[in-house]
Amino acid sequence: METEILITGFGGQGIVLTGNILGMAATLYDNRHATMTQSYGPEARGGSCSSQVVISDEPILFPYVENPQVMICMSQAGFQKNCAMLQEGGAMLWDSDLVKPAELSDQWRCYNIPATRFAEEMGNKMMANIVMLGFVAAVCALVDPESLRQAVLESVPPKTRDKNAAAFDRGREYGGEILKGRARQEH
Amino acid sequence: MASKAVLTGTHFMNGDEACAEGALAAGCRFFAGYPITPATEVAERMSRRLPQVGGMYIQMEDEIASMAALLGASWGGKKAMTSTSGPGFSLMMENLGLGIITETPCVVCNVQRGGPSTGLPTLVGQADMMQARWGSHGHYEIIALCPSSPQEMFDFTIRAFNLSERFRLPVLVMADEVVGHMNERVLIPEEGAIEVVERKRPTCAPGQFLPYRPEADGVAPMACFGDGYRIHVTGLTHGENGYPAMEDRAQERMVNSLVNKIKMNRDAIISYETEYLDDAEVVLVAYGISVRSARRALRMGRDRGLRLGLVKLNTVWPFPEEFIRGLAGRVRALIMPEINLGQMVLELERCAGGRCPVRLVGHAGGSIIRPGVILSAVEDIRKEAV
């Protein structure tokens, strides 16, 4: 079974790195298969950008995401352009300060987090993608959360490991609380 | 201690990076290049990695100079490579020809994007395939490999070096933007498990050496700068002694020699893999990233009961002419997905020679071929063939 994940945002947010960390966690630490492809424009900063990740227990035949089960949106434009692709029953994750969804399908599982604001509070908004990955670890069963954390630590500059670990944990805790809150509501 | 040149282990890296690592593992110690999307990551990694292994990276003023510097470095005794994309590949055609006529081993990786001209810098294409074959003027043979994954970027780059050293010519790794930028598992073996070929060097006395006299394998030994042979190397038509020879007989001998060394060794060069050919009615013939589209289509088709097969071309030049001819006589149709409006399919058609219908599934570039489009073509051709 292949799981397709689409991550969208704009250049400079670390969208490609986010996809890379997910794929790395699946490949190197969960010992599964993953591909990560990217699409971007000519701008180094600010242009729209997306990263497509496929994770599977089998070697992956086709690396494009056509029917994602998970979508992570870090920009309004990315959300609007791509949200229609998300499968029924899929998980929609977004940064609540950057994306204001006009319409959300009741067929989706929806989760949002002020990832950029959290990262700013922790001293560097560049870590918003890492906060988001922590959030992903909590709310989606894509990869082992510890594998993901390990992949984050391996991917960031050694001097910034502690800060990134804290950012990841912040997102993960926030996700955990959301899940608990929903479980309480359901009971 | 394991050498720093071979990063043995499992990696999650992109194809461009894997290409650079393959080059280093093959013994490449010189890189000259010019930044160009989507091949820049090869140069970036080489600029960081080559000094770690005693090699040298230089960023040249353009791709013309890059290609010239490769040839110089190769005659200086180093294994050399460059990476580029369409516009740079066009500029390299001049000295690619010099590499061919002077029989200079080196490797050029073209991470293809959409063209013509500046085209689609950040998006995929497979439309330089005929340029790879005939892009430099004059008549010659070339070797081109097409990787379909980052792992193959690593493996095929090593093979490209080995072929270039063995047969003394520039070898092309015809990658594409998706393979170059896609991250996937790359397994780098132990250094001892990697086969590395070195060019033949002369053993005779300098006075007896004829630098362009082929041995039984069609290839002449190569004397590099400083080996003491004090040879002359020229881009003019030359005799076996390397000296210019401006006459039709010399041209006939030399061009045939360039062609023959590839033709007579084509079984050692040509590489392809087959899947589900035993009962296949319709066979998909694919190379590079389009192999991935074809594989997915094959799986989907088999699930629907369609008897599909796949031929994955690892080398596209020389083209596996005899194999395709045989195959065309046994199947109902051949379909080639490629990201252009019909290039390698012309070769496929030529080799099929009318024994079965041949169809293109192509578009002008910017994205990879969707498996569904391949399946529609399969359905169409099955209807026609009935």
Place this chain on the structure above:
Amino acid sequence: MNQPSTAPCMQHPQEELLRSERIPHIWCSGCGIGTVFSCVLAAIRKTGLPLDDVAMVSGIGCTGRMAGYIKVDSYHTTHGRAIPFATGLKLARPQGAVLVASGDGDLIAIGGNHFIHAARRNIDMTVICVNNLNYGMTGGQQAPSTPFGAKTTTSPTGSPEEPFDFCQLAAACGAVYVSRWTSIHIRRLTESLTRAILKPGFSFVEVLAACPTAFGRRNRMRAALDMIKFFHERSVIKNNIDPREAPLDFEGPLLVGDFIDRDRPTFSDNYALVHSGQLGEWPDLERQKHTSGQ
């Protein structure tokens, strides 16, 4: 050198450096390239370098054919590309001396971009440019060296363009050794070439030479000796001056000499430095500490 094969069998004084089996050469009688070639061979011997450690790289054109007659490892490459080829050769085998022999069109027109960048990088090579003011091999077309108003087959009423001053160009781009001579300055040219070959870094030697067949005959210097006489009458030697003070001027005195001899780290020196981990961070580099005393 251009003796018929029936002449008494005398050995050429530079026999060891010649591919005698390739003589007679292609150069016209009266052409200055042969003289310059002779000076290059003499200079190589004067350096005392082992001949196996000397290479010559050339592009296309009459001067480019030098690489075909010299008996060292020699590479006759594509038009304009001798310098980038030589760059690869030198960097791959640093212990060798690499000479580039080029004509004016080859070096500065089609190869101009490579010339300025190799000088900027200070790649360790010696570039010898035989400047005969036109494209000789193809029959005398206008080149970036053709003086304003001079006639060629593609400027039949006189060239409308101002030429480059090659020595000024080389100096401005960072060459560490720059000199200009004419083909009559045999002794001085040979000495200059010897110093240039031994000099680490990008050395440039321009030699003005007669091309009676293609250039001279369209510009009132039809006979082989006309331009040689012209060089003899007009040349004024000025050493150690900024090439900007020695513009190439055929209407006044023809200034020649050893213009520049200065020291600057080569590309290879700097490559080693930047990978030594001791450079510091730009813009506060500690370059002086590491390059002085080299």
